[in-house]
Amino acid sequence: MSTSAPGTPWQSRSDAGVPALDDGTLDRIHRWWRAANYLSVGQIYLLDNPLLREQLHKDHVKPRLLGHWGTTPGLNFLYAHLNRAIDERRQSTIYVTGPGHGGPGLVANTYLEGTYTETYHDITQDVAGLQRLFKQFSFPGGIPSHVAPETPGSIHEGGELGYALSHAYGAALDNPDLLVFAVVGDGEAETGPLATSWHANKFANPATDGVVLPVLHLNGYKIANPTVLARIGHDELESLMVGYGHTPHFFKAGFDDEAPESYHRRFAELLDDVLDEIAAIKAEAARVGADDVERPRWPMIVFEHPKGWTGPKQIDGKPTEGHWRSHQVPLASARDTDEHLKNLEDWLQSYAVDELFDESGRLHEDVAALAPEGHLRMGANPHTNGGLLRTPLRLPDFRDFAVEVDEEARGAAVAEATRVLGNWLAEVMRANPENFRIFGPDETASNRLGGVFDVTAKQWNAAYEPFDEADPMRKVGKVLEMLSEHQCQGWLEGYLLTGRHGMMSSYEAFIHIVDSMFNQHAKWLKVTNHIEWRRPISSLNYLLSSHVWRQDHNGFSHQDPGFIDHVVNKKADIIRVYLPPDANTLLSTWDHLLRTDQCVNVVVAGKQPGPTWLTMQEAIHHCTRGLGIWEWAGSEGSGSECDVVLACAGDVPTVEVMAAAQLLRENLPDLKVRVVNVVDLMRLQDEVEHPHGLSNRDFDTIFTPDKPVIFAYHGYPWLIHRLTYRRTGHENLHVRGYKEEGTTTTPFDMVMLNDLDRFHLVIDVIDRVPGLGSKAAGLRQRMQDKRFEARAWATTHGEDLPEVRDWVWADAGDTGTGQGGPNATQLTGGDND
């Protein structure tokens, strides 16, 4: 399938030869709207008798009435009008439904335009198909009530509110011919993420990106309250939209006796004006070019109408249309009381269903003709099934970016892992200029990915100052940065859902800001894995840097490694967690995950200078296995059995384990220590629980079934216990990790505060391996003393004990006194911002 959008983009009324609005067209719009409303009500209420060809009986009504009516008629109105405009201008358009509660409306419209039946063959265009369409809605074994993955044309479920505009802009990026019609609920507009996402228009380029047309759906009510934006008055609302960078176009209908022809004409004209305005902006952008175009004031629409428009005016004497009582199911007792049953029948009859569907139950042909054809139908636009358009990335050879490691002096090659990654990512961007983007909350440089700016820039379409020239900001660029994790995640999701590739970098602690967005995306992926027609989309990749162990500039408020815990609660087949210990394993990890689809990949990696442990070839093998014994680091010798396992996951824990292993080798030479490093955290889990899980046999071979295992882990210790819960030797596992122990500002002091330091790990070993004798007792005491010494040094000098700071790994046979260059714990300068 072609990756170009269908149709002919950005024609003005006159370019496209749009005919004058005639009454016939307005009537067809009105009938489409009535049909969509009828089908929406039918889905919510009816089990049978879909076209009311017999008198409505309570057995025709569903026993449990579920769903949401209130927002639906407005969504249907917009869909009907868009059909006309798209058809006339041949404008490729997708429809993002912020108020996802209006699920029945989107199902109704895609049914009317034919895509629903093409997607689900049993939902036929006849009476029997209508009955199945109605029954399946919010029914066991049926479809959900939101604009879920099951709904053709959807990239946005709208279950959790707040992300309509971020998703819309993500879809529009690098799709210069695409119109994204984004309906924002006025309830949704109160959420934080939505409130800031209006500013996305300062990042989109009018020439190289598509256009988002926001519609503020002002129907006035939430569940049980009015909405804020409906109650601030016209002037403040207008100012707000102007302040967001838009030219608002106000439309209001349904509050008086205005005839349908009249308000349909008004809206059709308004829509034509808006689309012409967009066409003019696009033409101007094409004229002056992407690099010179000024940010326009984009049009948007304020669409005001009564909530539950065309529904019952009153129920039991209480206002319903135009009130929050329309939010959900206004006639919840339709099956129980004759009066409500009659109300429901009257309501359904008010749409005059016989004028809409023929004898067989098919939409009348003249109404059906309102819809555009083929891929111009919004339910069939290929951008909404991104996997159809997705092409794999062209990945340059990451081995060319390897840090050279001398096997005789491992760890001596110091690198900032994320900087090395950034240099490779630059080449990824060079090779894939159309479909790979990086998003981040002002942290791309802070996270040391600045290498990408050799190839691309930060896209920025707000104002420039003269000295910005020196910064990597340009009107077109593949990096987007705004100080909102919500916006970044929403952009990335929209970009991936429409068939592209990308990643997000963030501080580890603050990725919790998007916990709930992650939930929703993970659920979307989980569900689409079971929907045949949805093609796989690229994985969502997180790079979490500026992690918990190096918050020198910030301290306690910036320490939280719990996103991993949050992630592993989701279905095993879509989540992956990687903790590469050095630059080479980080490279290998990213090369792998940029090839995956339908996953969420979480990678935690530090940005500080640190030792590189493995040659590139070793790193590839290690990452392929996901975990493994580092024989060169241990002291067990070949073929023999070890006395204790020192395991690690994460860059800082790996350094401490290496230093502990060295201390043990030098001080207790008879003790056989095995060092195990874990990159792919899910390998710890049983193969039954996770597709990456290690077999029990392999697990026992590596970790032993019966020896003590001291595990130094990057995050909260419990997760390691959880992942290894069913392993043979889990009783022997002792995990050190982050303990929420307050703050300090030097790296080694920080690991000491959490008992994750080399000296404590040695003590852990001594305490758990039986029969070590008096030599070990002496070492234990020295380790305690070292800890006191290190603490005292830090609080006096404000930096770590030199012998720790300057420590370098020494292979067996080397001295171990720490001659050599800088390394992982020799850290100058600061950390995060």
Place this chain on the structure above:
Amino acid sequence: MSTSAPGTPWQSRSDAGVPALDDGTLDRIHRWWRAANYLSVGQIYLLDNPLLREQLHKDHVKPRLLGHWGTTPGLNFLYAHLNRAIDERRQSTIYVTGPGHGGPGLVANTYLEGTYTETYHDITQDVAGLQRLFKQFSFPGGIPSHVAPETPGSIHEGGELGYALSHAYGAALDNPDLLVFAVVGDGEAETGPLATSWHANKFANPATDGVVLPVLHLNGYKIANPTVLARIGHDELESLMVGYGHTPHFFKAGFDDEAPESYHRRFAELLDDVLDEIAAIKAEAARVGADDVERPRWPMIVFEHPKGWTGPKQIDGKPTEGHWRSHQVPLASARDTDEHLKNLEDWLQSYAVDELFDESGRLHEDVAALAPEGHLRMGANPHTNGGLLRTPLRLPDFRDFAVEVDEEARGAAVAEATRVLGNWLAEVMRANPENFRIFGPDETASNRLGGVFDVTAKQWNAAYEPFDEADPMRKVGKVLEMLSEHQCQGWLEGYLLTGRHGMMSSYEAFIHIVDSMFNQHAKWLKVTNHIEWRRPISSLNYLLSSHVWRQDHNGFSHQDPGFIDHVVNKKADIIRVYLPPDANTLLSTWDHLLRTDQCVNVVVAGKQPGPTWLTMQEAIHHCTRGLGIWEWAGSEGSGSECDVVLACAGDVPTVEVMAAAQLLRENLPDLKVRVVNVVDLMRLQDEVEHPHGLSNRDFDTIFTPDKPVIFAYHGYPWLIHRLTYRRTGHENLHVRGYKEEGTTTTPFDMVMLNDLDRFHLVIDVIDRVPGLGSKAAGLRQRMQDKRFEARAWATTHGEDLPEVRDWVWADAGDTGTGQGGPNATQLTGGDND
């Protein structure tokens, strides 16, 4: 201590007899500002030589330079000016620092005004004290770099960005005499939570609440990018602020050669104008009264100046003042290069330190006199140490609200647990009209807490429509609802931090939206537990209703019980999790937790009609123990040993366990089943790990050391394994819980989808108790058949199998066939909105 604010509120310039601005005052402001800037730079850079009385040497510079300069001078400027205004008008004022990175600034100002020394006696007002003040900043064993709990006058660390205005409004609620000066960083302004929090002004009442004066701190840059609001032009920014409901006052300085006297005069006049505007609004509100006052257009200030104002103009030829290069530590190599050391010395000298501090190192008296006195100093305002002002709630007797339970027919008393709670909460509000509030994202009614509206209303100060009269919306009320979990949580935090009480109700799934806010609040509590002068504040209480098991209207996107998992990663001494199984235990739980302080309490409870299992007296005992054996529900008899334990936590799991116990009793009468219910989840943990933890001995007595335990749990099963990890019998534990298994719309179908249903629990028992024989094998088959039957029924009829839907608990001796009224699984209508 009195709960009234210090001072005399809301005097206009003329009321207060404010003298005309003279040059002496402006000079003192300027010198205060210079002193604060000097002390800020000193904290970031200097280890010694605090007053530059010898030439700056590299050993005087800290080895690790940490912290943030960029935002600090602006914060200092505002503090200096506020001192004058507060002193002249005697206006109780607190200072909320959105850009918490400016920590050194707030430390400097509270030091200058004397509160720092009063709080920390060793930080004296002399040279030695200055040296300690400088050294401790961002130093091991010292203080963090943000406006952390350690900082006097802070209720807002500002580590994570986005909550300055929500906190400010929370502090202002019900503090009618308090001015909350809230500085919003222009980086912070890009976050979603901040973007929506401007609308908090539609909720505050001008008569009964304090005043928030927002300052948009427009210094133009984030870490490595310009800010959006600094680059949208004056007109759009003005429109945006007007759209948010404010009258913006623009101030800009530092970009040209304007003399300090001149810009100080301009700002002082602007501040006087703004405070007069506020005084006029307050006077008008007092005149017309709280119930009739119209929402005013509150003033706000746009405060524009170069980032890092007064810092080095250029470093190494690169623009620094007025650029993102000022964000953190501009002279990071001050210890390493002579040139940078000289730059630093020049910078420090530019403040002319000898004009600021006397020989002994004390601030010159005339400058010191700029600060107001006593509690009017912003660092000493008692509202910022809320525990000082906090009075315990007057709690009405919850037993009066008990659901009556007949011990012979338990479960027959059907109640919506949260509705019962709501009726009691109404009395709590009646008894505590000044200091208890409920916050929620449009869900107070949906979560069945509507009873409170008999006593109070939803406070709403946006526009009214005539028919709003019928709704519980008023200009003054103790419930605040906005569709933003961020806003609600921020309000509640601000309210608690200033010494009041409250709770938040939310859908269980969407409380993840505030995961990161919870993190920050939990960290604040954890740290304050170790700060002697911080008095305890009320606990933050969550009611999570509309939970994972009853998302009939919504489905998969609304299902996530993982907030509990998130919470338990924080320090054990501040987190509590409760899962009351019925209305009476819910009442008892809330009575307890409204008495607690310094905790985060999470309560998960359904809002659907459900059985009430325990009499009030039993409920009290059960909640006091936190978990216990329900002897009447099991079949072990007295004194004997059980064969299997059926445990449960959560309302829906409890029903399924009860039904399973009954099935086992009726079908395998010889099997001795013990039923255990858990209310206080932390009881499962070891007493070493959590203060509520059960001793191992008690745990074994209840759960047995060796019998199979089938545990039906509300959330993700792993948490139960985690909590019981170190218990003797943990290998025998088999947990059923939520598995992310997609969606259905009938309650029993939902539990079946996750294998948590009664039939599956019976199968679990049969599979785990050895030697049950052929009778059990037959029962097992029947249970499988029942599950198929139930699934088929649901997908055909759209509701649950009648024998499940209508099931009622029958004591031993009763029939068990399910005659009786409605109960937990007989559920009509729908669920969440």
